[in-house]
Amino acid sequence: MSDRLTVLKTYKLYVGGKFPRSESGRVYEVNDSKGRWLANAPLASRKDARDAVVAARKAFGGWSGATAYNRGQVLYRVAEMLEGRKDQFVREVRDAEGISKSEAAAQVDAAIDRWVWYAGWTDKIAQVMGGANPVAGPFFNLSTPEPTGVVTVVAPQESSFLGLVSVLAPVIATGNTAVVIASERFPLPALSLGEVLATSDVPGGVVNILTGKTAEIAAPLAAHQDVNAIDLTGADAGLARELEVAAADNLKRVLRPQAVDFSADPGTHRLTAFLETKTVWHPTGSLGASGSAY
């Protein structure tokens, strides 16, 4: 008997930098495209969502206050760590989505490159989106983009890893913190990503990953008064509408679902969707009272 019995992984949520089981104590069965059992995933509850928001809010000050250079280094570190664990993700994506190994590899490669893309954006977005405004008066006037705050991300249902990375990385690149609801059917790559983030210098709470029934987890998050924005990419039309209505209660910024080709150039709109523009004024003209000032 040379076949060794493999050690299976217990997949857990990723919240506040820790790996808790669901507060509900429940899991659900995750199968591959042929219906074979892959693992059990935690069935996150409203309370897990609540805890995730608390963790994300707690992490917001530090992460948004970190230098853009530092955030870039951290995101690049994620790419580095993924590169080393590529085989695992290729396998998980292939198993989940039922695609070929080479297709899965292409997706994982693209996902790693996406982290690199956004790593480079952290210290450029303020220059591209902000700047001095030439107001008609003796004032210095500067607009700067700032992160919106805690963002709920309803990750794409189909693209379990490239799609997930494509929606998550831009949210945190600018200093937001995220509560991610992973693809309901394909949650395992997301949970594994949590393990990578935990070892990539991403501070605990910056990314929180929940798995389970998208609609059940998303509802309390869309209504949560301490969540500032919601990305509805992974919600179907009906759910998206419901969540947008709930989000109106505290005027969350809403990114509506739209057809996305995750292999295409991502552009900047996912970065800018979760930015606020702050404009600061200050008087100039204090050179002197002897004429040079007026």
Next chain:
Amino acid sequence: MPTAFADVTASDSTLRRFLHGLPGVDAVGLEARAASLGTRSIKTTAKAYAIDLAISMIDLTTLEGADTPGKVRALGAKAVNPDPTDRGTPRTAAVCVYPDMVATAKAAVGDSGVKVASVATAFPAGRAAIDVKLGDVREAVAAGADEIDMVIDRGAFLAGDYMTVFEQIRAVKEACGTARLKVIFETGELSTYDNIRRASWIGMIAGADFIKTSTGKVGVNATPANTLLMLEAVRDFRAQTGVQIGVKPAGGIRSTKDAVKFLVLVNETAGPDWLDSHWFRFGASSLLNDLLMQRQKLATGRYSGPDYVTVD
């Protein structure tokens, strides 16, 4: 000097600490406030009141190397009787001349009530030994000056030697005897509003009866903003000590419109208590004729012209 300030003037360092602890001045905000008050629209009865008040606040001035007794006598006559066509016109507050012209001026204004003010302390530069400056003052006072307009030592001020500035003012005040002392900062040379505020407090603590913007001899003289700032200083000083001090913008105020704007600054900053020639003056010469022409316009309804006011 109010006793409250004995500690402040105890030493160089206490004085410096006090002056540098005064609230800062934001230039843009100050100028915006002055400009905003400048948009007040003063019409009809209010304008008539303001014109007469402004005339009564003028220190009618001649400070030229070419001043002669004849010129000074003409100035005195004009101060006493600004508009020969209307004897109801108020007299100016004073005439302002160099020390050697004080006696002539005194004779010219007689017992009209018009005061004679004399610049002193090596006006306008103030670059002379203290004894020379004090001698200048004593001579003017001896010749009958009712008021002395001194200049501060801007060099000492800008070098950070506030105590010298303070002590010179004290000494001049003493030399003034009963004459009222106006302290000229030459705000254009102090350059920053923070400096103007500090100079105001040095002057007020040292016993100035008036604080005055300028000599009229440099590029920038009285402006609405620096006058507003000095009005804030005398307002705050009275609130703190109960002692009221006058303000005199000088140089560059030539039109009725400008003068009225300054009166609005007085009214809405220091307050109505300062709306009196005892507490507010204009250091000016050509302003008077413009006020007189506007006064004639209000009386007759038609615009006046320069040939209907006297040129002296």
Next chain:
Amino acid sequence: MTSPFEYAPAPESRSVVDIAPSYGLFIDGEFTEAADGKVFKTVSPATEEVLSEVAQAGEADVDRAVRAARKAFETWSALPGAERAKYLFRIARIIQERSRELAVLETLDNGKPIKETRDADLPLVAAHFFYYAGWADKLDHAGYGKNPAPLGVAGQVIPWNFPLLMLAWKIAPALATGNTVVLKPAETTPLSALFFADICRQAGLPNGVVNILPGYGDAGAALTAHPDVDKVAFTGSTAVGKAIARQVAGTDKKVTLELGGKGANIVFDDAPIDQAVEGIVTGIFFNQGQVCCAGSRLLVQESIQEELLDSLKRRLSTLRLGDPLDKNTDIGAINSAEQLARITALADTGEAEGAERWSAPCELPENGYWFAPTLFTNVTQAHTIARDEIFGPVLSVLSFRTPDEAVAKANNTQYGLSAGIWTEKGSRILAVANKLRAGVVWANTFNKFDPTSPFGGYKESGFGREGGRHGLEAYLDV
């Protein structure tokens, strides 16, 4: 203190503006009656005099206007940007030419002092059209990619506090980017928008590009709900903003909302005090405090509280309240009886909750809607008047001990529109500005506006930015 220097009345001449006894809706380049024939009266809040009778838009009119705008969109959006620019430049110039007339009109209909309409509203209105005119043929360079497309028909609903300025903030960027517009002015201030319709006529603007629908909330709701509206822009209350956000859920409509605020004006012990006092006054008494970005919470460092309040009260005592057309009036009328009732109720709540009320000594005119400049001391974050937007000349004074505490209190609100910082210490300005969750931060100044400067809120103060390059995004399909 009474002064011997009593400023004689200096009223701006009313004769520069000719208000017709009645006005129609402006649809497809023509003034027309409402489909159901309804009209409403607009009054001068300073005198309660009826200024005019205005057609009241209903759902059918909204539909007609949206159809006109849709039709006009085809040709307007196809115009070269340079041509659209020239229309906007024309409009800007005509506004400058007619600015005295428009200032008087705005003062009559709104109740705000002529000083403000003349020196703030109208210059900013013209500047806004000038600014966006220049963008119309430069959109490729705005950072939104090549040839960014307009959205289509913009449904715009504006408030009564800056009627013509809010119109400019809405219409100028919409037209520059190639959209067409249906705009509903507030029911208490419809006149300047109707005069703007006449300016569009003078400028030769093609029919249907701008449509003006005076009316009430029902017309606004019908407009934002209209299925053929591609873009909703609203400035007004947070409650209505939320209703709109719900209404558009699940549609493709792009939305920008400029809503309420409870701005903190933070004064540190090293502030330039005299300018801070002016800034506090401007912050809360500009436009009778009926400003979404008003500095309605004064956060003063405890160590200078007494001194600052003395200065502030002395300054408030010099404010001149009265005839808005008088050029020396600082404080005009409250815009409506309804708004006055709201301010009064909230001020009463402040008193009932134990805050100490002080009002500037001034005589209120007999007719019209008036509220004396008022401040409340002994206010804490728990007081209603420290949390709810009053939208009136009422200042709540709170204190703090440290910069950290100031920031925490400033941010402790569901709003996030504006904030002020007063200190002579540069590093503190930058540190505090960085921590404030507000869309516009005025340091050592307050309530400054400029067409190049993006404006808009965090949190429940809304989303999107108006003004500047940022303001283009709201009207582009990007």
